[in-house]
Amino acid sequence: MSLTFFTANPYYFAIVALWDIVFFGTRVFFYNSQVNAALKQDREMHGPNVDVEIVVTEEGIRTGFPDSNSAMLEFKNVSKVIKTKNLILVRSKAGIVHLFPKDSFTKGTAEEFLGYLKSRGIKA
Secondary structure: OOHHHHHHOOOHHHHHHHHHHHHHHHHHHHHHHHHHHHHHHHHHHHOOOOOOEEEEOOOEEEEEOOOOOEEEEEHHHEEEEEEOOOEEEEEEOOOOEEEEEOOOOOOOOHHHHHHHHHHOOOOO
């Protein structure tokens, strides 16, 4: 094929457009199928509702599943605390935000939690 085929062919744009749609469409299709498979596996392993346990300790805020490993956000890594009407947001230096609905505390209250953060030197 010569270069004149591509420049002189009136169907060139349609061929290129169709190729782009097929190429990128298959990528989107395979990505979506992988995401759906991962979600199905997650629901099979953990059930439709996933419970996350958040515990405030002397060292920091521990987040994880009740039956597995957890991650710890140490208080020295807290960069900001924001309180709204219904939420307390704790942001880490890495940009991870932990949400605490004010009515979800099983031990203590939201105000006690804010007081505890202030006693640790974190401005709320």
